[in-house]
Amino acid sequence: MKFEDFSLSKETLKAISEIGFEEPTPIQVSAIPLLLKGLDVVGQAQTGTGKTAAFGVPIVEKCQRGKNPFAIILEPTRELAVQVSQEINKIGKFKKINVLPVYGGTSIERQIKALKRGVDVIVGTPGRIIDHINRKTIFLSDVKIVVLDEADEMLNMGFIEDIETILRTTPQDRQTLLFSATMPQPIMSIAKKYMKNPEKIRVNTKDVVVPKIKQIFYEVREEDKINALSRLIDVEDPQLAIVFCHTKREVDDVSTKLVQMGYNAGALHGDYTQARREEIMKKFKEGRLDILVATDVAARGLDIQNVTHVINYSIPQNPDSYIHRIGRTGRAGKSGMAITFVTPREYRHLRLIEKTAKTVIDRKRLPSHADVIRAKEKNIAKDIEEIIRENKHTDYISAVRELSEQFSFGDIAAAALYAAYGEVKEMPVEESYEKVKTNDMPEAGIVRLFMTIGRRDKIKVPDIVKSIASEANIPYSKIGNIAVFDKFTFVEVPEELADRVIRSVDDMMMKGRRIKVQKAKART
Numbered sequence: 001m002k003f004e005d006f007s008l009s010k011e012t013l014k015a016i017s018e019i020g021f022e023e024p025t026p027i028q029v030s031a032i033p034l035l036l037k038g039l040d041v042v043g044q045a046q047t048g049t050g051k052t053a054a055f056g057v058p059i060v061e062k063c064q065r066g067k068n069p070f071a072i073i074l075e076p077t078r079e080l081a082v083q084v085s086q087e088i089n090k091i092g093k094f095k096k097i098n099v100l101p102v103y104g105g106t107s108i109e110r111q112i113k114a115l116k117r118g119v120d121v122i123v124g125t126p127g128r129i130i131d132h133i134n135r136k137t138i139f140l141s142d143v144k145i146v147v148l149d150e151a152d153e154m155l156n157m158g159f160i161e162d163i164e165t166i167l168r169t170t171p172q173d174r175q176t177l178l179f180s181a182t183m184p185q186p187i188m189s190i191a192k193k194y195m196k197n198p199e200k201i202r203v204n205t206k207d208v209v210v211p212k213i214k215q216i217f218y219e220v221r222e223e224d225k226i227n228a229l230s231r232l233i234d235v236e237d238p239q240l241a242i243v244f245c246h247t248k249r250e251v252d253d254v255s256t257k258l259v260q261m262g263y264n265a266g267a268l269h270g271d272y273t274q275a276r277r278e279e280i281m282k283k284f285k286e287g288r289l290d291i292l293v294a295t296d297v298a299a300r301g302l303d304i305q306n307v308t309h310v311i312n313y314s315i316p317q318n319p320d321s322y323i324h325r326i327g328r329t330g331r332a333g334k335s336g337m338a339i340t341f342v343t344p345r346e347y348r349h350l351r352l353i354e355k356t357a358k359t360v361i362d363r364k365r366l367p368s369h370a371d372v373i374r375a376k377e378k379n380i381a382k383d384i385e386e387i388i389r390e391n392k393h394t395d396y397i398s399a400v401r402e403l404s405e406q407f408s409f410g411d412i413a414a415a416a417l418y419a420a421y422g423e424v425k426e427m428p429v430e431e432s433y434e435k436v437k438t439n440d441m442p443e444a445g446i447v448r449l450f451m452t453i454g455r456r457d458k459i460k461v462p463d464i465v466k467s468i469a470s471e472a473n474i475p476y477s478k479i480g481n482i483a484v485f486d487k488f489t490f491v492e493v494p495e496e497l498a499d500r501v502i503r504s505v506d507d508m509m510m511k512g513r514r515i516k517v518q519k520a521k522a523r524t
């Protein structure tokens with residue numbers, strides 16, 4: 001199937017090819033002909049599979065320009081109104097379709113001016129559209145097509161009255177279209193009220209979740225989440241990541257901590273001014289921000305290139321939210337990674353998500369501190385390889401030659417890495433660490449030491465471990481997992497360093513600290 005087979009106008013086909021779409025996606029194959037025929041359609045297809053163009057192409061194709069808007073597309077968030085209006089604008093480029101995003105938090109006067117100049121397609125959020133209807137600055141009496149994008153979200157409790165108000169101002173004989181990746185049955189029943197014999201399209205009923213998204217979960221205690229997040233980011237090295245939190249406060253908290261830890265992170269939620277929301281989105285899209293920490297305001301519809309990872313810092317409340325959140329990666333045939341943090345109490349909820357989303361989420365063990373270091377070394381090696389392969393380094397060769405009269409090449413290279421990457425980052429000094437399971441023993445080559453210091457001692461155990469490491473003349477980065485319990489602590493170290501650590505603790509004891517250390521016994 002090709003776009004040419006839909007018998008579209010030259011202008012629309014030209015726009016599609018300029019955007020770079022080579023062939024229609026399955027939802028586009030099914031939906032476009034029905035929409036062109038003028039039928040009401042409920043379209044359900046997985047996240048990132050081109051639902052926007054599935055309704056966008058027919059709207060542009062059928063659009064007759066008049067005094068009042070021809071089509072109106074409703075979106076649940078401002079960000080989505082902007083994004084979808086941009087996409088319709090691209091599809092309508094050669095038909096010179098006027099598209100206007102209409103959403104709150106921004107100057108209504110400017111919107112009114114634009115509306116006066118004439119708009120063919122309105123893409124907006126319900127609240128602001130109602131505002132315009134009341135001010136008589138939007139007339140929907142000539143509307144031929146209404147789209148409820150993210151229909152299930154739009155028809156859920158919070159939005160339904162607004163949607164009804166808007167629909168009442170449009171003509172009865174309009175074409176009504178509903179699209180979403182999820183379409184729960186109760187919503188379908190509500191939807192029928194507004195539609196005429198809707199055709200139901202469901203693409204790929206077997207997988208609700210995009211199969212190319214790899215899904216894993218980690219068991220993490222609430223207090224350990226921030227360190228777990230930092231480790232995962234270090235090891236996974238996402239190009240762009242979205243971290244979802246449960247509340248606005250949690251978003252602020254997590255993003256602030258990430259920034260303090262040196263990550264290039266920003267926050268998005270509904271309490272920020274529109275200017276700030278737009279600034280953050282712009283930065284993230286341009287890759288000037290690596291990590292977007294957000295509430296569910298970013299869960300639906302957003303299409304941002306190169307989001308390689310979605311991390312559920314808090315497990316989503318309902319399974320549909322899980323599907324939409326993780327759908328921010330793995331778009332348009334790309335692969336992606338979805339990570340979910342689960343506290344022990346949330347296991348049952350996780351199972352419910354798996355069941356409803358008809359998917360399997362695999363469990364993994366959190367990377368250790370040593371894994372983080374290894375991953376960093378690997379990333380550095382990758383960077384170096386690329387620099388050499390692309391001959392980016394040649395301007396520095398004479399400098400190295402000069403230095404080599406005084407130092408070894410090894411030292412020069414390591415010092416250059418230091419200059420470029422800074423100190424090897426240490427584990428943040430906090431008392432909460434990944435839970436070391438006391439009944440499963442560490443990996444081969446790692447020895448677990450038992451120490452008689454714990455939370456009860458009201459000292460910062462990691463600080464003590466740091467001074468032990470320094471006493472033993474061992475870089476702190478070589479120390480692996482640390483698990484602090486009330487009265488004791490487990491510290492994991494490479495086998496060959498264990499004796500040195502024990503000896504240095506003994507030396508320190510002589511200096512007055514009463515800590516006993518011994519190799520933990522393996523349970524049999």
Ligand SMILES: Nc1ncnc2c1ncn2[C@@H]1O[C@H](COP(=O)(O)OP(=O)(O)OP(=O)(O)O)[C@@H](O)[C@H]1O
Nearest residue numbers: 021023024025047048049050051052181301303332
């Ligand atoms: N025919 C096509 N060929 C290639 N890429 C396409 C095609 N149609 C759409 N895309 C691209 O696929 C990506 C996802 O499309 P879109 O945002 O419409 O997905 P969606 O189905 O609405 O997802 P969600 O459920 O998350 O809203 C976009 O970047 C879009 O440009």
Ligand SMILES: [Mg+2]
Nearest residue numbers: 051052149301
């Ligand atoms: Mg969409």
